[in-house]
Amino acid sequence: xxxxxxNAIAMGAGALLIAGxxxxxxxxxxxxxxxxxxGAEVGAGDISLTAPEIAENGNTVPIEVSSDTAVEIMVLxxxxxxxxxxxxxxxxxxxxxxxxxxxxxxxxxDVVAVAKLEDGSFVQASSTVKVTIGGCGG
Amino acid sequence: MASGVKPRVKVPKKAAAGESVTLxxxxxxxxxxxxxxxxxxxxxxxxxxxxxxxEFNGESVIDVTMEPAISTNxxxxxxxxxxxxxxxxFTWYDxxxxxxxxxxxxxxG
Numbered sequence: 001x002x003x004x005x006x007n008a009i010a011m012g013a014g015a016l017l018i019a020g021x022x023x024x025x026x027x028x029x030x031x032x033x034x035x036x037x038x039g040a041e042v043g044a045g046d047i048s049l050t051a052p053e054i055a056e057n058g059n060t061v062p063i064e065v066s067s068d069t070a071v072e073i074m075v076l077x078x079x080x081x082x083x084x085x086x087x088x089x090x091x092x093x094x095x096x097x098x099x100x101x102x103x104x105x106x107x108x109x110d111v112v113a114v115a116k117l118e119d120g121s122f123v124q125a126s127s128t129v130k131v132t133i134g135g136c137g138g
Numbered sequence: 139m140a141s142g143v144k145p146r147v148k149v150p151k152k153a154a155a156g157e158s159v160t161l162x163x164x165x166x167x168x169x170x171x172x173x174x175x176x177x178x179x180x181x182x183x184x185x186x187x188x189x190x191x192x193e194f195n196g197e198s199v200i201d202v203t204m205e206p207a208i209s210t211n212x213x214x215x216x217x218x219x220x221x222x223x224x225x226x227x228f229t230w231y232d233x234x235x236x237x238x239x240x241x242x243x244x245x246x247g
Contacts, residue, residue: 060209077207081173084205088216091198095158095217099200102209104171 029076029083033114036074036087037122042114045123047073049113050100058105058131066098067123070115073097079109105131143167145240147228152247153220161192161199164213165230165238171206187212187238189231195224220244 033042047067055061065073065088075085088099105111112126148162165187172184186206192199199218218226223246230238 080207082206085207086205087203089198089201089203091193091200093194093197093199093219093221095160095199095219099202099214099216101202101212101214104207104209 026078029078029112032074032076032083033112033124036114037116040120040122042122042124044125046070046117047113047115047123047125049075049111049125049127051111051127051129053128054130054132055105056132058107058133060102061105061129061131062100062102063111064098064100065113065115066096067115067117068097069117069119070097071118072116073099074114075103076112076114077103077105077109078112080104080106085111105129107131143232143236143238145228145230145238147226147240147242149226149242149244152245155246156219156221158217158219159244160215160217161226162213162215163190163192163228163240164211166211167230167232169206169208169210169212173206185233187230187232190214191229192216192218193227193229194218194220195222199226220246222246 050064072089074087076083077085085103090097108130110126110128114124145165150159153159170185174182188204190202200216226242228240
């Protein structure tokens with residue numbers, strides 16, 4: 001391809017768009033975390049998120065969250081068109097504060113789990129999953 | 139309206155009192171995310187199950203709020219405490235207002 005002024009502008013605009021996308025999406029994830037915690041500080045600690053390092057198919061990625069003292073655990077996929085995945089609320093008869101499920105991931109990204117603990121504090125854990133085939137029909 | 143929705147749950151037949159048992163649930167549902175497009179380029183409207191709950195004799199075990207990022211045929215695995223003999227009740231709430239229910243009894247032994 002000949003590098004004309006027009007092409008250069010088009011390429012520049014394309015690069016900006018691609019660079020701009022992840023920033024917008026992670027902002028949506030941050031908003032979701034803020035809505036969940038009510039703006040409280042999120043620390044690290046008693047929470048574990050198990051996800052595969054490499055997922056061949058983004059349509060069904062097995063994950064597991066657990067936290068011994070959690071009341072609620074929210075899972076977010078920061079790179080999806082909408083970051084929300086699921087919120088688990090543990091009731092009185094929960095045998096353990098753990099659950100596993102299968103989720104969709106649009107591409108390689110960080111999966112984040114935020115837990116609300118019994119004492120009202122919040123902790124989070126994240127895990128990067130490499131996705132070979134995206135799962136959001138793009 | 140989602141068709142062919144069939145819930146399946148796996149609950150042990152009996153447990154010791156106060157023991158925690160592992161429950162596995164799966165419901166066949168296409169979980170249309172609302173992000174896909176059909177061959178004409180029109181967005182396919184979202185149609186998912188947005189909430190799943192499990193109760194034992196009326197007491198809550200788990201309550202899950204689901205978003206479109208949950209896979210087709212949503213699967214959950216979790217543990218429940220069994221203080222006495224009774225019945226587990228599993229409920230799924232669809233976007234279109236349908237409610238799918240399944241119950242399983244468990245004995246103490």
